[in-house]
Amino acid sequence: MAASNDKVIITCAITGAIHTPTMSPALPVTPAQIAAEAVGAAEAGASILHLHARDPQTGEPTPDPDVYMQFLPQIKAATDAVVNITTGGGLTMSVEERLAAPRRAKPEMCSLNMGSMNFAIHQLADRHSDWQQPWEEPYLRRTDDHIFRNTFRDIDYILAEMGEGHGTRFEHECYDVGHLYNLAHFVDRGVIKPPFFIQMIFGIMGGIGTDVANLMHMKMIADKLFGDNYRWSVLAAGRHQMPFATQSASMGGNVRVGLEDSLFIGRRELATSNAQQVTKIRTIVEELGHTIATPDEARKMLALKGADNVGF
Numbered sequence: 001m002a003a004s005n006d007k008v009i010i011t012c013a014i015t016g017a018i019h020t021p022t023m024s025p026a027l028p029v030t031p032a033q034i035a036a037e038a039v040g041a042a043e044a045g046a047s048i049l050h051l052h053a054r055d056p057q058t059g060e061p062t063p064d065p066d067v068y069m070q071f072l073p074q075i076k077a078a079t080d081a082v083v084n085i086t087t088g089g090g091l092t093m094s095v096e097e098r099l100a101a102p103r104r105a106k107p108e109m110c111s112l113n114m115g116s117m118n119f120a121i122h123q124l125a126d127r128h129s130d131w132q133q134p135w136e137e138p139y140l141r142r143t144d145d146h147i148f149r150n151t152f153r154d155i156d157y158i159l160a161e162m163g164e165g166h167g168t169r170f171e172h173e174c175y176d177v178g179h180l181y182n183l184a185h186f187v188d189r190g191v192i193k194p195p196f197f198i199q200m201i202f203g204i205m206g207g208i209g210t211d212v213a214n215l216m217h218m219k220m221i222a223d224k225l226f227g228d229n230y231r232w233s234v235l236a237a238g239r240h241q242m243p244f245a246t247q248s249a250s251m252g253g254n255v256r257v258g259l260e261d262s263l264f265i266g267r268r269e270l271a272t273s274n275a276q277q278v279t280k281i282r283t284i285v286e287e288l289g290h291t292i293a294t295p296d297e298a299r300k301m302l303a304l305k306g307a308d309n310v311g312f
């Protein structure tokens, strides 16, 4: 069994690299918007903030560390939430580009995607027209031919650069059962050490689907592979976000919400902010009889290096 949760960690993924500005006016794109949304999410109860950057003019995902540095200090000044920077980046970025901002920022946490896969969001393009920016439609449509690259060598490289190099720990993003076995390979080699944090992901086209039986299976296999050496969390894409997060909390897991994963707060109703989603899942978690983790409790649960030891 996974280490039991006294407290539930809420991660909020603020903007990501999947959704585009046309899809929702609430999606933050400028550094000021990303900082404000992150601070709002933390105030609502998120103890971890998962962050990507966007080009301030166009809203296109960017790997530029200078853009990250326009919002990271603001977030740090306004909240003690754990900053978690993506190493998945955006769908057009090389592994080197994906590492540029994490290298500069040396955060407490980074995401680490645990396998290569098809990562398809082209179907989102069929739901929209009148694009605000010329990059949006081609960015989405090209993903019917997109491989999200995360080879064993890439994973080793990121572990060495960020883990050994900067003491960063990881949100291990597992989009299918095979990714748990990939994680086990690194755990068995001793390069990933407990207590590690598994983010189980449901509903990305190319990954495992949104059947609750899949969540049960992922959890069962994680228990078999890792015993009580791990912490786990769930995110599901789109309308499955809240049901799957609720299922995770009711099974003793942690939860991730945020506009990176879903733009909605209810059936066909767009969320007005990241904080709105955090407040909703926080209410559910508390109604289930759990307590949410503060940032320092999350740090302790995940053995993080602390907010004083980062590069921003």
Ligand code: KMH
Binding pocket: 013, 016, 017, 018, 086, 087, 088, 089, 111, 112, 113, 173, 201, 204, 260
């Ligand atoms: N967009 C999520 C499905 C990353 O940033 O490294 C996964 C994610 C990847 O958050």
Ligand code: ZN
Binding pocket: 013, 016, 017, 050, 052, 086, 088, 111, 260
């Ligand atoms: Zn992300």
